Amino acid sequence: MSREVDDLALWLEDALREVLESMCFLSLEGSTPCQVAASDWLSCALQFAGVPSGAFGLRAPLSMARIMAANFLGREEAELNDGQIMDVLCEVANIACGSVLARLDPQRSFALTPPVPGQFTTREVWGIEGVCRTFTLDEGSIETRLEIGTRE
Amino acid sequence: MPSNVLIVDDSRSVRMVMRRILDISGFALGDCLEAADGLEALRILMREKVDIVVTDINMPNMDGEEFMQQIASDPYLRRIPVMVLTTDRSEERMERMISLGAKGYITKPFVPETIGAALAKLVQESL
Numbered sequence: 001m002s003r004e005v006d007d008l009a010l011w012l013e014d015a016l017r018e019v020l021e022s023m024c025f026l027s028l029e030g031s032t033p034c035q036v037a038a039s040d041w042l043s044c045a046l047q048f049a050g051v052p053s054g055a056f057g058l059r060a061p062l063s064m065a066r067i068m069a070a071n072f073l074g075r076e077e078a079e080l081n082d083g084q085i086m087d088v089l090c091e092v093a094n095i096a097c098g099s100v101l102a103r104l105d106p107q108r109s110f111a112l113t114p115p116v117p118g119q120f121t122t123r124e125v126w127g128i129e130g131v132c133r134t135f136t137l138d139e140g141s142i143e144t145r146l147e148i149g150t151r152e
Numbered sequence: 153m154p155s156n157v158l159i160v161d162d163s164r165s166v167r168m169v170m171r172r173i174l175d176i177s178g179f180a181l182g183d184c185l186e187a188a189d190g191l192e193a194l195r196i197l198m199r200e201k202v203d204i205v206v207t208d209i210n211m212p213n214m215d216g217e218e219f220m221q222q223i224a225s226d227p228y229l230r231r232i233p234v235m236v237l238t239t240d241r242s243e244e245r246m247e248r249m250i251s252l253g254a255k256g257y258i259t260k261p262f263v264p265e266t267i268g269a270a271l272a273k274l275v276q277e278s279l
Binding site: 018019022023069072073074084087088090091094095097098099101102105106107108109110111112114 | 162163164165166168169172210212238239240241242243244245248259260261262263
């Protein structure tokens with residue numbers, strides 16, 4: 001990996017760790033480059049505009065997403081419906097993206113689109129820099145993808 | 153005296169978490185109202201007595217910045233203390249929101265204990 005991609009991977013891990021520990025009470029164990037995810041994983045993606053612009057995606061198996069949602073909302077897993085689970089996945093993506101962007105540039109603000117359920121990569125081709133990591137936890141796996149472009 | 157709080161966030165999950173935090177934090181909560189964007193929040197502010205507003209920034213229809221501009225331009229509404237709760241940690245945005253009248257700025261992810269304490273401080277300052 002290049003130095004810049006190394007930095008992106010580190011920021012991605014730091015951001016996700018911060019969000020999961022403080023909002024979902026979950027700890028990351030380690031990470032590897034992304035593998036091919038099962039088709040039934042839940043996913044969510046959003047785009048950000050600024051300098052630089054890009055996209056952020058997050059996906060997880062239903063069982064993992066359910067645990068995240070239960071911890072985030074302080075509810076029992078059995079009480080949650082599909083909409084609540086997806087809503088939390090999208091909010092975690094939103095917060096993690098904001099956390100990564102604060103590391104990219106702490107001075108300037110970025111405009112974020114609302115998270116879109118069912119996406120992991122965006123249709124836009126950014127293609128300048130990108131990193132995708134699978135994070136392991138005791139409870140399962142989570143994947144995140146960060147794409148950086150140059151357009152404003 | 154209990155305070156009526158309006159939570160403005162397009163995420164139902166965040167609104168639910170905020171409501172739970174306010175319930176258990178010891179904050180003297182009156183009515184807890186919710187809006188999914190700035191437009192809906194303004195409609196609520198026109199008809200309900202609200203003591204404190206907690207608003208996100210990135211929202212559809214009317215974002216938090218435009219919402220704050222609307223509040224700032226209204227002689228009655230601008231007396232209501234507003235706390236911003238957002239993923240945006242940039243100094244640029246924080247300065248802009250403070251200049252529009254925001255009395256507090258908390259970034260996500262947040263530690264639940266900070267929310268109740270920040271709101272209690274806002275109430276105290278507004279007395």
